[in-house]
Amino acid sequence: MARARVYVTLKKSVFDPQGQTIHDALVSLGYDGVKDVRQGKFFEVELGGLPAEQARQTLEEIARKVLSNPVIESYRVEVEG
Amino acid sequence: MKVGVVVFPGSNCDHDTYHALKHVCGQEARFVWHKDSDLSGLDAVVLPGGFAYGDYLRTGAIARFSPVMRAVTEFAGQGGPVLGICNGFQILQEAGLLAGAMLRNRTVKFLSQPVHVRVERDDTAATAGLPVGSVLTMPIAHGEGNFYLPDDEVDRLEQEGRVVFRYTTRDGRLADEANPNGSLRAIAGICNRERNVVGLMPHPERASEAALGSADGRRIFEALVTSLVRA
Numbered sequence: 001m002a003r004a005r006v007y008v009t010l011k012k013s014v015f016d017p018q019g020q021t022i023h024d025a026l027v028s029l030g031y032d033g034v035k036d037v038r039q040g041k042f043f044e045v046e047l048g049g050l051p052a053e054q055a056r057q058t059l060e061e062i063a064r065k066v067l068s069n070p071v072i073e074s075y076r077v078e079v080e081g
Numbered sequence: 082m083k084v085g086v087v088v089f090p091g092s093n094c095d096h097d098t099y100h101a102l103k104h105v106c107g108q109e110a111r112f113v114w115h116k117d118s119d120l121s122g123l124d125a126v127v128l129p130g131g132f133a134y135g136d137y138l139r140t141g142a143i144a145r146f147s148p149v150m151r152a153v154t155e156f157a158g159q160g161g162p163v164l165g166i167c168n169g170f171q172i173l174q175e176a177g178l179l180a181g182a183m184l185r186n187r188t189v190k191f192l193s194q195p196v197h198v199r200v201e202r203d204d205t206a207a208t209a210g211l212p213v214g215s216v217l218t219m220p221i222a223h224g225e226g227n228f229y230l231p232d233d234e235v236d237r238l239e240q241e242g243r244v245v246f247r248y249t250t251r252d253g254r255l256a257d258e259a260n261p262n263g264s265l266r267a268i269a270g271i272c273n274r275e276r277n278v279v280g281l282m283p284h285p286e287r288a289s290e291a292a293l294g295s296a297d298g299r300r301i302f303e304a305l306v307t308s309l310v311r312a
Contacts, residue, residue: 010184014229017185017263066146069139069175071182072229 128169170280187263246270
């Protein structure tokens with residue numbers, strides 16, 4: 001069983017209205033030191049029945065084709081041993 | 082003209098769209114279930130608004146893998162007119178049939194309100210015969226309608242004349258306060274290179290009869306008919 005974490009985040013060049021709103025809320029709560037917030041998505045995926053290298057390839061494919069939209073998002077896949 | 086209205090689980094403007102096409106515009110129409118892949122006999126296809134598959138992962142992200150989308154892609158590839166309204170537009174973007182992606186509205190709020198959009202092109206499947214510069218009033222109803230495309234790609238979109246609608250004031254002027262969701266360059270609708278696939282965020286089916294407050298949307302469905310007559 002492969003366990004993986006997939007992080008999907010908006011690209012740096014893309015405006016993040018949710019992150020901006022959270023940032024503004026934090027500042028209004030008195031956390032003046034907060035300079036920026038970017039919101040993203042986090043997936044934990046368990047994948048069975050594949051050898052490690054193939055599991056990684058499949059997870060990369062899932063992240064690229066389904067979990068993220070390449071126009072606005074980037075992703076990172078971390079596979080546990 | 083016979084128009085297919087695609088129904089995904091979570092579509093909620095399918096019946097309104099069907100009504101506008103059939104009873105207001107007097108065209109033949111039939112529903113196409115998302116598991117169907119038979120578009121035979123259809124002259125045009127409309128992807129209506131709603132929340133296909135709940136939009137849980139991302140708007141349109143799962144819907145684009147539906148069997149019907151393979152058929153829609155093929156239909157579009159053969160030059161068949163395809164119109165995506167709101168969620169239908171988002172699905173066409175996810176499917177790669179239209180450019181860009183929708184970010185969360187800049188206010189982070191779901192917006193349900195009338196807007197004015199200016200017709201920028203009269204040579205697309207959804208605007209054939211509509212005077213360039215005319216302003217249509219229709220409602221929007223979306224949380225993610227903030228059109229985004231990297232700068233160089235949006236420049237290319239403009240150069241190729243593929244921006245079809247822009248949010249403007251009632252008299253057709255660009256103004257930040259007339260851009261409800263923060264869309265790049267006030268873009269409310271675009272088309273593909275071949276001009277047969279068009280997506281727009283406002284809902285023409287919700288503005289197709291005077292009793293609804295505006296009948297401007299009807300002109301878009303009628304343009305769909307005009308484009309077929311011309312073709």
